Amino acid sequence: MRVFLFLSLFFVCxxxxxxxxxxxxxxxxxxxxxxxxFSGGGNSVCEVIxxxxxxxxxxxxSKDSINPSPWYAFRKSKxxxxxxxxxxxxxxxxxxxxxxxxxxxxxERLNKSDILLKNDGKNVFINFYPSKEDQYISSQExxxxxxxxxxxxxxxxxxxxxxxxxxxxxQNRPIKAFxxxxxxxxxxxxxxxxxxxxxxxxxxxIKGFVNELIGNxxxxxxxxxxxxxxxxxxxxxxxxxxxxxxxxxxxxxLNRDWDNFFQPETYSxxxxxxxxxxxxxxxxxxxxxxxYKNIFYISDAQLTNSQPSFxxxxxxxxxxxxxxxxxxFSIKESYTNSNKISKNYFHNKYNIPSMTYEVSDxxxxxxxxxxxxxxxRNLITILLNPEDKIIDMAERKGFEPSRxxxxxxxxxxxxxxxxxxxx
Ligand SMILES: [Zn+2]
Numbered sequence: 001m002r003v004f005l006f007l008s009l010f011f012v013c014x015x016x017x018x019x020x021x022x023x024x025x026x027x028x029x030x031x032x033x034x035x036x037x038f039s040g041g042g043n044s045v046c047e048v049i050x051x052x053x054x055x056x057x058x059x060x061x062s063k064d065s066i067n068p069s070p071w072y073a074f075r076k077s078k079x080x081x082x083x084x085x086x087x088x089x090x091x092x093x094x095x096x097x098x099x100x101x102x103x104x105x106x107x108e109r110l111n112k113s114d115i116l117l118k119n120d121g122k123n124v125f126i127n128f129y130p131s132k133e134d135q136y137i138s139s140q141e142x143x144x145x146x147x148x149x150x151x152x153x154x155x156x157x158x159x160x161x162x163x164x165x166x167x168x169x170x171q172n173r174p175i176k177a178f179x180x181x182x183x184x185x186x187x188x189x190x191x192x193x194x195x196x197x198x199x200x201x202x203x204x205x206i207k208g209f210v211n212e213l214i215g216n217x218x219x220x221x222x223x224x225x226x227x228x229x230x231x232x233x234x235x236x237x238x239x240x241x242x243x244x245x246x247x248x249x250x251x252x253x254l255n256r257d258w259d260n261f262f263q264p265e266t267y268s269x270x271x272x273x274x275x276x277x278x279x280x281x282x283x284x285x286x287x288x289x290x291x292y293k294n295i296f297y298i299s300d301a302q303l304t305n306s307q308p309s310f311x312x313x314x315x316x317x318x319x320x321x322x323x324x325x326x327x328x329f330s331i332k333e334s335y336t337n338s339n340k341i342s343k344n345y346f347h348n349k350y351n352i353p354s355m356t357y358e359v360s361d362x363x364x365x366x367x368x369x370x371x372x373x374x375x376x377r378n379l380i381t382i383l384l385n386p387e388d389k390i391i392d393m394a395e396r397k398g399f400e401p402s403r404x405x406x407x408x409x410x411x412x413x414x415x416x417x418x419x420x421x422x423x
Contacts, residue, residue: 024046025037025041025044025046027047027048027054028048029050029052030051031052031080031083032054032076032077032083033076033077034056034074034075034076035074035075036073036074036075036243037075038075038136038142039144039145039146039241040138040143040144040241040242040243041075041243042071042072042073042242042244043059043060043061044056044057044059044073045057045059046074052082052083052084053083053084053085053086054083054084054085054086055086055088056072056074056085056087056088057088057090058070058071058072058087058089058090058092059090060092060244060246061239061242061245061247061251062247062251064251066246067245067246068092068093068095069095069096069199069245070089070094070096070245071139071140071197071243071244071245072096072138073136073243074137074138075135075136075137076131076134076135076137078131078134079128080130081130082127082129083127084125084126084127084128085126085137086123086124086125086126087123087124088123089122089123089124090122091122092122093120093121094117094122094124095361096139096198096361097109097110097115098110098115098126098137098138099137099141100136100137101136101141101142102133103135107138107141110126114126114127114128115127139198140198140201141200143200143203143240144241145240145241148176148234151207151233152176155210155214158214158215160180160214160220161180161214162178162179162180162181163176163178163179164178164179165177166232166269166271167265167267167268167271167272168268169237169238169248169249169264169265170248170249170250170263171249173241174237175232175234175235175237175264175265175268175269176233177230177231177232177269177272178229178231178233179231180214180228180229183225183228184228184280185280186225186227186280187228187283188227188228188229188230188280188281188282188283189213189227189228189229189230189282189283189284189285189379190230190273190284190285190286190346191209191210191230191232191285191286192235192288193231193233193234193287193288194233194235194236194240194288195236195255195265195287195289196236196239196246196253196255196289196290197239197240197243197244198244199291200290201359201362201363201368202288202289202290202358202359203288204368204369204372205288205357205359206231206233206288206372208368208370208371208372208373209286209288209357209372209373210229210231210376211373212372212373212376212380213229213379213380214229216376216377216380219377219380219381219384220380222384223384226383226384227283227383230273230282232269235254235265235266235269236248236254239254248263250263255289255340255341255342256341257340258339258340258341258344258345259338259339259340259345266342281350282346282350282352284354284355285343285346285353285354285355286354286355286357287342287343287354287355287357288357289356289357289358289359290358290359290360290361291358291360291361292361293358293360294328294329294359295329295330295331295332295358296315296329296330296331296332296355296356296358297332297355298311298312298315298332298334298353298355299311299333299334299343299344299347299354300312303347303351303352303353310382311353311355312331314375314379314382315329316331317378318375321374321378322371322374322375325367325370325374326364326367327363327368327370327371334356335347341356342354343356
């Protein structure tokens with residue numbers, strides 16, 4: 001009887017295990033292995049259809065309504081025959097064109113001819129030809145903790161900067177901040193990045209922008225003697241490591257938490273700023289994100305201080321120079337009195353210009369870096385020369401005048417499936 005019970009339990013367990021294996025974080029056939037067990041690997045699971053066909057079910061971290069940013073990243077072992085991989089987005093649609101990273105080389109887009117979209121983009125079929133090495137395939141470049149640590153090592157060598165851990169994420173990862181404090185009474189510029197994990201194109205912008213502020217041979221020294229900067233490049237380390245589409249590890253959108261500060265990541269920034277024991281105040285806030293196009297959401301029209309069009313002037317002053325390198329963008333006045341979004345929180349609390357710096361998912365990476373450096377350099381110039389008249393670019397011949405657009409409020413947004421992505 002005991003033996004029978006033991007065997008019954010064994011078969012029950014074995015059956016359960018086999019059914020989980022059908023749909024798991026690793027799939028192996030006699031030709032290839034696919035897995036997601038690495039930084040940024042995400043919530044996807046896989047299913048073996050046949051030895052040369054594996055389906056990847058691309059899933060968000062939560063069933064709650066979530067931004068349509070279907071993040072996927074998988075590792076493929078070497079294989080000697082052609083194989084077919086299928087991305088199945090369920091109710092979501094394909095957004096990110098797949099990129100591949102071969103060992104010892106950078107990220108490249110896959111060949112368009114090897115990719116077939118079906119079912120209105122809800123399924124994507126990708127052919128892979130024999131490969132002699134493991135390869136990573138991902139929605140966007142895998143820019144995770146290691147990448148940031150490499151950058152931090154360089155930042156720590158910069159003579160103007162100090163670093164500090166200002167808090168810890170839900171999974172206990174440090175929230176790392178950098179700041180210059182040549183003179184603690186100087187006003188400062190506040191910069192945050194990566195509240196939303198898949199928004200990788202924005203990383204090229206924040207890096208270029210910050211590097212220019214602290215590394216311009218002619219301007220940085222003077223600039224940092226009059227202004228400080230405070231920046232947190234990676235606000236959502238858990239979301240990035242886990243390959244989430246939107247949230248932190250508590251399944252909360254960090255950029256909707258700036259009213260209550262329930263999440264440790266947002267609270268760490270608020271707490272640090274609230275505890276500054278000197279007279280310096282932020283004078284400008286910039287929050288880096290990514291979306292379908294290059295756009296700056298600005299809220300300086302509401303300002304009651306002396307520089308009501310600071311952002312608009314800065315961006316318009318830079319437009320011609322940016323258009324010369326092919327970086328085209330739009331500007332949208334965007335303000336609500338709700339503090340949930342960081343841009344509104346800093347704008348409302350400090351009465352300062354605040355901006356969401358949105359970078360197109362598909363913008364050429366070198367162009368993102370160049371444009372962010374141009375913007376940073378022009379920002380320095382404007383801040384160091386406040387008496388200079390801002391050139392009215394709209395009056396230049398052949399230049400498209402800027403247009404003030406209606407205030408952008410949450411209530412005016414279209415339904416979630418069709419609306420532009422939220423910042
Ligand atoms: Zn975002």
